[in-house]
Amino acid sequence: MHQLIDSLFMKEFSNSILSQRKDSAILKLGDEKIAFTTDTYVVDPIFFPGGDIGSLAVNGTINDISVCGAKPIFISLGLVIEEGLPKAVLDRVIKSVGAASRAAGVKVVTGDTKVVERGSADKIFINTSGIGKVSYENLSVGKIKPGDVVLVSGPIGDHAISVLSVREGIAFRAKVKSDSAPLNGLIFQALKVSKNIAFMRDPTRGGLATTLNEITKLSGFGIALEEKEIPVREGVREACELLGLDPLYLACEGRVVIIVSKNDAAKVLSAVRKSREGRAARIIGTVTKEHKGRVYLNTLAGSSRVLDMLSGEQLPRIC
Amino acid sequence: MCLAIPMKVISIHGNEGTVKAGNLSRRANFSLLKGVKPGDYVLLHAGFAIEKVDAIEAKGMLKLIREV
Amino acid sequence: MRYVDEFRNRKLIDKIARLIREKMAGRAEYKIMEVCGTHTMAIARWGLRQILPDNVKLISGPGCPVCVTPKKYIDKAVALSRMPEVTIATFGDMLRVPGSYSSLDKERSAGASVKLVYSTDDALDIARKYPRRQVVFLGIGFETTAPTVAASILEAKKEGLKNYSVLCGHKTMPEALKKLVVDNRTRIDGFLLPGHVSAIIGSLPYEFLAEEYSKSCVVGGFEPVDILESIFMLISQKKPKVEIEYSRITHPSGNSTARRVMERVFVKADSVWRGIGKVRSSGLRIRKDFSDFDADIRFSPNIRPVREDARCICGDVLKGVKVPPQCALFGRSCTPEHPVGACMVSSEGTCAAYYKYGV
Numbered sequence: 178m179h180q181l182i183d184s185l186f187m188k189e190f191s192n193s194i195l196s197q198r199k200d201s202a203i204l205k206l207g208d209e210k211i212a213f214t215t216d217t218y219v220v221d222p223i224f225f226p227g228g229d230i231g232s233l234a235v236n237g238t239i240n241d242i243s244v245c246g247a248k249p250i251f252i253s254l255g256l257v258i259e260e261g262l263p264k265a266v267l268d269r270v271i272k273s274v275g276a277a278s279r280a281a282g283v284k285v286v287t288g289d290t291k292v293v294e295r296g297s298a299d300k301i302f303i304n305t306s307g308i309g310k311v312s313y314e315n316l317s318v319g320k321i322k323p324g325d326v327v328l329v330s331g332p333i334g335d336h337a338i339s340v341l342s343v344r345e346g347i348a349f350r351a352k353v354k355s356d357s358a359p360l361n362g363l364i365f366q367a368l369k370v371s372k373n374i375a376f377m378r379d380p381t382r383g384g385l386a387t388t389l390n391e392i393t394k395l396s397g398f399g400i401a402l403e404e405k406e407i408p409v410r411e412g413v414r415e416a417c418e419l420l421g422l423d424p425l426y427l428a429c430e431g432r433v434v435i436i437v438s439k440n441d442a443a444k445v446l447s448a449v450r451k452s453r454e455g456r457a458a459r460i461i462g463t464v465t466k467e468h469k470g471r472v473y474l475n476t477l478a479g480s481s482r483v484l485d486m487l488s489g490e491q492l493p494r495i496c
Numbered sequence: 497m498c499l500a501i502p503m504k505v506i507s508i509h510g511n512e513g514t515v516k517a518g519n520l521s522r523r524a525n526f527s528l529l530k531g532v533k534p535g536d537y538v539l540l541h542a543g544f545a546i547e548k549v550d551a552i553e554a555k556g557m558l559k560l561i562r563e564v
Numbered sequence: 565m566r567y568v569d570e571f572r573n574r575k576l577i578d579k580i581a582r583l584i585r586e587k588m589a590g591r592a593e594y595k596i597m598e599v600c601g602t603h604t605m606a607i608a609r610w611g612l613r614q615i616l617p618d619n620v621k622l623i624s625g626p627g628c629p630v631c632v633t634p635k636k637y638i639d640k641a642v643a644l645s646r647m648p649e650v651t652i653a654t655f656g657d658m659l660r661v662p663g664s665y666s667s668l669d670k671e672r673s674a675g676a677s678v679k680l681v682y683s684t685d686d687a688l689d690i691a692r693k694y695p696r697r698q699v700v701f702l703g704i705g706f707e708t709t710a711p712t713v714a715a716s717i718l719e720a721k722k723e724g725l726k727n728y729s730v731l732c733g734h735k736t737m738p739e740a741l742k743k744l745v746v747d748n749r750t751r752i753d754g755f756l757l758p759g760h761v762s763a764i765i766g767s768l769p770y771e772f773l774a775e776e777y778s779k780s781c782v783v784g785g786f787e788p789v790d791i792l793e794s795i796f797m798l799i800s801q802k803k804p805k806v807e808i809e810y811s812r813i814t815h816p817s818g819n820s821t822a823r824r825v826m827e828r829v830f831v832k833a834d835s836v837w838r839g840i841g842k843v844r845s846s847g848l849r850i851r852k853d854f855s856d857f858d859a860d861i862r863f864s865p866n867i868r869p870v871r872e873d874a875r876c877i878c879g880d881v882l883k884g885v886k887v888p889p890q891c892a893l894f895g896r897s898c899t900p901e902h903p904v905g906a907c908m909v910s911s912e913g914t915c916a917a918y919y920k921y922g923v
Contacts, residue, residue, distance in 0.1 A: 180901065296675070346653070346681040346690065349522035412519035415565060419520065419540070420656075420682065421499045423609075478577050478788045480611025485920050489901055492656030493682055495499055495542045496601060496629050496705065496910065498708035498760035499602055502567040517565055525685050527715045528822040537567060539763065539813055542655070543683025544712040546822060547763040547813050549567050554812035561576050561793060564583060 179486070198395065200241040200378060203311060210311035212247035214238060217304040223270065226339045227354025231273030233430055234303040236359045237381070239281050243361040244377040244433060246313030246368065252278065254288040255304035260295045270301060281359035283307065313368045318395040320375035326442040327400060327462040328435040330363060330455040331356060332410040333385050334417070334427030337491075341416065347493055349419070351412040356454075358431030363452040370448040373438035380434055383487050386425040388434055389462075389472045390486035399468030402484070404477050406461045420493035425474075425484060427491065436464065500541035502549045505534050515540055567812065571787030580792040581615045587799050588617045594799055595621045595751060597884055599741065600758035601628030601910065602786055608917040610788045620795065623884035624917075626740050627758055629705045629733075630657045630910035631882060632837040635870045637704075637733045638663030643865035644700050644731065645676040650863070651694065652678045653687035654702040661909045664871035684716035691720070691728040700859045703730040708760045710734040710848055711822040714829035717850070717857045729859040732850050735835050737761050738769040739846035745777045749885050754780035754798035756791070759810040764826075766818030767806050774804040785810035829854055838906055839879025878905035881914050888918040895919060 187196065194202045201212035218234040228236075235252065242249040254274060258267065278285050335356040342351050360379065368374060376396075380388035385407070389400050409417075409424045417424050431454055437445045442460060449455035465473075472484040503515035503524070511527040515538065522543075526532055529545045537549035588594065598604055604624045607613065613622060626632050642663050645652045652668060659669045659680065672678040677697070681687045684701060691699040703713040713730055720728040737758065745752070757770055762783045773779040780801040784794030794809040801807070808814050826848070835847020850858040859865075875893055880886040888894045888907070898904035900916055907913035 344680075346679050346686045348686075349520060349682075351521075352519040415501070415518040415520035418501045418565065418568070419499075419517070419522075476609075476611045477572060477574065478610040478612065478615065479574060479581075480614040482608070482611040482614075487900070487920070489660070492659055493680060494657040494910075495655045495682070495709065496657045498600070498706065498758070500708070500760050500763075502565070504566070523685070525683070525712070525715065527719075528711050528819065528825060530821050539760070541708055541760060542712045543685050544715065546708065546711070546760070547819055550812045554567055554570070557793070557809070557811060558570055558576070558789075561580060561789065564579075 199245055201245040201247065201309070203245060210314065212242045212245045212309045212311055213306070214241040215304065215306035216241060217302060219299070219302050220340060221299060222343055223300055225343050225355055228357040229270060229273050230301060230303055231270040232277035233357050234305045235274055235277035235281065236357050236430060238305040238307040239283060239359045239361055240379045240433070242307050242309035243364045244379055245311070246316045247309035247311045248365070249281065249283050249307050249309040249361055251286045252283050252305050252307040254285050256290045257298050257302040258290065258292045259298040259300050260292055262300055267301070277359070281361060315372070316374065316376055318376050318392060321392070321396040321398060321436050321464055322375070323398055323464050323466040324439050325375055325436050325464040326439055326460050327389070327402070327464065328437060328442065328446060328449065328458060328460050329385065329408070330360070330433045330435070330449055331457045332408040332413065333380065333429055333432060334413045334424040335410060336430040337427035338413045338416045341420070341493065349416065351416050353410060353412040353416070356429055356431035358454045360431060360433050360454060363449055363455045364433060366448045366452055367435060367445050370444050371437060371441040373441040374435055374445065375438070376436045377433050380429050380432055382428055384426040384428055385434065386472065386484045387486040390484070392436065393470050393472055397469055399465040399470065400462055400472045401465050401468070402462035402472065402474045404474055406459050408457050408459050421495070422491050422493065426487045498541055500539045500546065502537050503540045505532055505536045505538055507534055508532060515545070568787060571785065571789040573789060576789045577615070577792060580789065580796055584620065584792065584796050584799065585617045587796070588619050591619060593619045593621055595623060595753045596756055596795060596798060597623050597625045597752045598756040599625035599627040599737070600761070601631070601913065602760070603756060603758070603784070603791065604914060604917050606786050606788070606791060608920070612788060612791060616795070620799070624914040625884055626744070626837065626840060626882045627706070627737065628910050628913050629735065630661055631878065631906040631913045632735060632839065633661065633704055633733050633906065634836045634838045635664050635872065636867065638667065639665070639867040639870060640860070640865045641668060641702055641731060642666045642671055643867050644859060644863055645671045645678055647863065649698045650677070651690065651697045651699050652676070652702065653681050653690055653699050654678065655704070656680045657910055658702050658704060660903065661906060662903055665868065684712050688716055688719060688725070688728060691725055695727060698727050698729070701728070701730045702733070704733045706735055706737050706761050707764045707826070710830060711764060711826040714826045717829050717854055718825065720857060721854065729857045729862050730850065731859040732848065734830065734848040735837065736832070736846055736848065739843050740837060740840065741770070741773060743840060743843050744883060745773065745779060747883070749883070752779060752884070754782070756794050756798070757781055757783040759783055759785045759814055762814045762818065764819050764822050767808055767814065767816045770806050774806050778804045780804045781806040783808045783810050783814050785813065839882040873904050876905040878907045881907050888915040
């Protein structure tokens with residue numbers, strides 16, 4: 178996917194806004210600065226413990242806007258529906274979109290629906306775009322400096338494992354719910370207490386390891402992570418051992434990585450922990466001058482190794 | 497070449513049963529392992545219990561390392 | 565996790581590492597082949613190479629079933645997936661493995677019915693749930709996995725399931741190790757033997773390595789304490805022999821119930837290992853009594869001649885003769901996202917482990 182972005186999209190659409198590679202584009206319209214983003218959601222199965230494709234599509238877009246220091250206000254809703262999808266299923270998804278948008282304080286203001294032939298889509302695909310008002314302008318990878326600390330707002334991998342736990346052919350019970358949640362509240366609590374937050378990003382596709390790699394590649398500094406500090410929930414851990422997955426590469430849908438100056442780290446950590454989504458937040462590493470552009474993991478065994486990025490989805494394996 | 501994890505046997509009826517590790521539980525197939533009872537730990541590979549975990553041997557190995 | 569966390573204890577790790585360093589001080593290089601891909605992964609994940617002294621060298625062996633599966637097998641699986649009535653059920657390991665012209669992942673994107681399963685029980689469930697589909701399970705793996713596939717065939721026969729079959733690509737370990745020691749280019753001092761294969765076959769089938777070829781052998785578990793302790797046991801052997809570190813799981817005689825199930829359904833056969841070639845009686849095929857469940861016989865998949873990339877050195881990597889960075893393709897045209905060779909596809913493949921963990 179990263180290769181596709183570089184070789185195709187960046188080349189064809191090259192412009193100064195796109196090349197910033199932020200989670201949302203930051204646009205100036207008159208005196209207002211707004212954040213604008215879009216994302217398309219495909220998930221199998223569409224209902225999973227702790228969420229469904231509807232709430233996922235709302236929360237994901239809210240989070241992409243929020244991590245840019247903007248307050249999400251309006252979203253659009255585009256549906257691609259496979260012919261024959263039961264009305265009750267559609268009702269349930271749409272009700273979930275409604276509930277999630279109300280919970281996050283955003284309005285669905287425009288939309289579109291297409292029905293495609295059976296087999297041309299898998300049940301339902303959702304696209305959401307969103308706009309928000311930028312209220313905190315200082316977030317940028319350029320602000321990251323050695324000595325800053327890396328904070329994650331909660332246990333990683335819950336979303337990916339909750340989805341796998343109900344997938345046909347793999348199913349197990351793990352008492353793990355998806356972490357899918359709107360993070361606008363949490364993020365603004367954090368921004369309120371510190372002016373020294375350099376950057377934020379939500380570790381979705383490719384998980385924590387991939388997101389941190391994106392950050393080191395953009396900032397030019399390294400990151401050293403402490404394996405013993407990285408929160409992984411019971412249930413997620415066992416599922417990873419069972420299926421041969423690495424939690425560091427599992428997608429989260431309600432977590433954020435915050436890079437903040439060392440002095441403000443404790444303040445930000447306690448602000449994040451005050452919100453429901455951030456109760457188990459942890460400081461997991463530091464930005465380093467060494468290892469430029471790379472992420473290193475200090476392992477539980479006392480060694481240290483490179484963490485690379487992973488673009489494709491991890492597959493359950495038995496070997 | 498073969499991922500397998502130790503899980504505790506919760507229930508067993510014929511060749512079918514349930515195993516558990518931490519919060520995780522799933523069904524397990526016992527057709528490859530005889531003489532298993534609830535409470536035993538078994539090694540699960542691709543959904544099958546393939547061997548019992550020997551608690552005494554596990555303890556013995558750890559003790560050996562501690563005492564070297 | 566019980567029987568896992570105790571074997572990840574940092575104090576014990578530090579202690580055995582120290583003992584290994586002391587024992588190896590001033591000694592000549594000691595070369596260990598970790599036969600099993602799961603060992604390769606664990607060594608990379610825990611960064612164990614860094615903990616070991618420089619004169620202990622670990623080289624990866626042929627124990628990654630995905631890596632040693634010949635392209636012809638993938639080509640057949642692809643051909644089967646293109647049959648309109650067929651649903652392929654497979655472990656996730658096989659999905660991205662490139663054949664000569666395609667992979668199952670690509671076929672799935674193009675509309676083929678390919679389902680990932682964790683167990684043959686899940687594959688049987690799919691067959692029961694969709695009686696109009698022909699479910700073909702991809703039977704790959706060594707002696708650990710083969711009994712589970714055999715059990716599924718026995719169950720299908722018992723139930724009279726008419727829409728379940730297996731494309732058999734199973735391989736057996738001891739014969740491949742024999743080929744490696746006979747082809748003596750790797751100069752291995754000791755073998756870290758696969759704990760889970762050995763849970764089934766026991767340690768007796770490896771005795772020839774010590775007796776005839778003077779190789780030290782230890783059957784080891786997969787946690788860092790297990791792996792380090794196994795290495796310590798190897799370098800401490802005065803006279804080559806086969807020892808078991810993973811004694812909480814593996815016994816010298818293995819699991820005879822599982823072997824009986826395996827032998828009822830499968831019979832030994834010559835088998836082609838990718839990169840190594842044909843090895844006498846190193847594989848399994850489905851017995852004639854069960855030919856109704858043999859996808860090769862039921863569907864006779866039609867394939868074009870196999871195509872190989874001549875620059876790929878997977879064969880030498882599998883034999884432990886070369887390391888991935890010596891390959892012209894490694895990290896350039898061959899990456900986990902776009903694998904050329906099988907060692908890059910499987911996450912336990914040597915190339916993937918080198919790429920991901922930078923070992």
